Amino acid sequence: MRIGLIYDVFEDYPWRDGEPSDADAEYEPVDTVDALAGAVEALGHRPVRVGTAFDLHARLQEGLDIDAAINISEGARSRNREAYAPILLEMADIPCLGSDALTLSVTLDKAWTKDIVRAAGVPAPVHRVYGGVPDIDPDDVPPFPLFVKPRYEGSSKGIQPSSRVDTLQELRAEVGRQTGTYGQDVIVESFVRGGGEYTVGVIGHDPPEALPVLQRAVETTTGIGLHALEHRGAVEPTEEWQYELAGDLTPELESSLQNLTLRTFDALDCLDFARADVRVDTAGQPWFLEINPLPTFAPDGTFAIAAELMNTPYDDFLADVFDRALRRLQIG
Structure with a gap:
């Protein structure tokens, strides 16, 4: 099959005067697109590098011929931006791996997401x-x-x-x-304090599978996750950040974090892959922070680390994730 890849790399960001320095932080390095292409090839299919949602729109007008698509495109500026590519694909009757446009739009809205997961019984601040x-x-x-x-x-x-x-x-x-x-x-x-910060990946569907939990370092003075302070375009510190691994990731806590994430994944109708961030307080209570159904697949990102913990080569790991999604769509 011909599998289209829809993505935004850093050089694609449509900069405007006066935008913050981290405006392109959600975009990807080319290495991520290479990883997607390698996984598609490992499945015996042909990757077709389409580019951004705007490239997708133009190429559909030209008669783009693909059997399915993998979308990691973030768009820009609009609260509907993550829905651009899935909607275009849906209108063109092209199956798309991952969550649909509605889930992507809702989960980009941090307030609505909190309302939905709290209604589903998931603890959220x-x-x-x-x-x-x-x-x-x-x-x-x-x-x-x-x-x-x-x-x-x-x-x-x-x-x-x-x-x-x-x-x-x-x-x-x-x-x-x-x-x-x-x-x-x-x-x-x-602001949840005391028991540490964690991130949990999920893959598959019916049932989804929670990946090994990853603990995140927190900056010692503010207690903010170090990754959040070191993101692309962030303010540079006057001196190197000091950090610690707060809390203790026991098997019992890992199971609790995985279950919370799976409940969140289901409550928001996520499909195929996502990553959630969770904090634990001093009493050991986990609290949901946010979920990303368009997580990075960068070779040094969360999913790559999880694959390493599972002793699985990253190409094989991604191939399995996409194969499960294709079988869900009944086109694998």
Whole structure:
């Protein structure tokens, strides 16, 4: 089969004057596209490198001939941006691996995602949504410390040490910074402390399978995940970050984190692959933070690390992920 690859690499970002330095943080290195192509070839199929959702739109008009597609395209600026490629593929009657447009749009919205998973019984921190500083009601602010991040972004965009706030004055300053810089609402949620930060990958469907849990380092002063402070385009520290591995990843905790992630995956109708971030408090209670059904497949990313822990070559791992998805679509 001819399997189309829909993606945004760093050089594809359509920069505009005045955009933040991390605007392209969700895009991918070419190595990621090479990994996707290698996995498709390992399955005996032919990868067709289409490019961005806008490239897909143009090539469909020209009669693009593909049997299915793997989409990791993020788009830009719109809260519907992750739905561009899946909608075009759906309209063209081309099967697409991974979650559909509705799930991608909902999960990009951090506030709606929290509402849905809480309704499904998944523990998630209390949150508020602010469109600007005037929206902050001092009598309706969750207990400090709090964490502030853009509502419709991923890959830690917008996060820096000031994102964790301990006072009303700091909250106002951070809400003003982020809404002014990113031109969108922010979500403000209780900051979970004490038991560490973890990420959990999921692959497959009916039933989905949770991968080995990965523990993340946290910066010692703020308690923010180190990966969130070191993302592409982040503010450079004046000196090297100090960090620690807070908490203890026991077999019991790993099982609990995996179960929580699978419940979240199901509640949001995710398909084929996703990655969730979870924090644990001082009492050992896990709290869902967010889920990404368009996770990076970079050769040094979460899924590659999980494959290494499973003693599986990365090409073979990705081939298995995509083969399961093709069989779900009944075209494998």
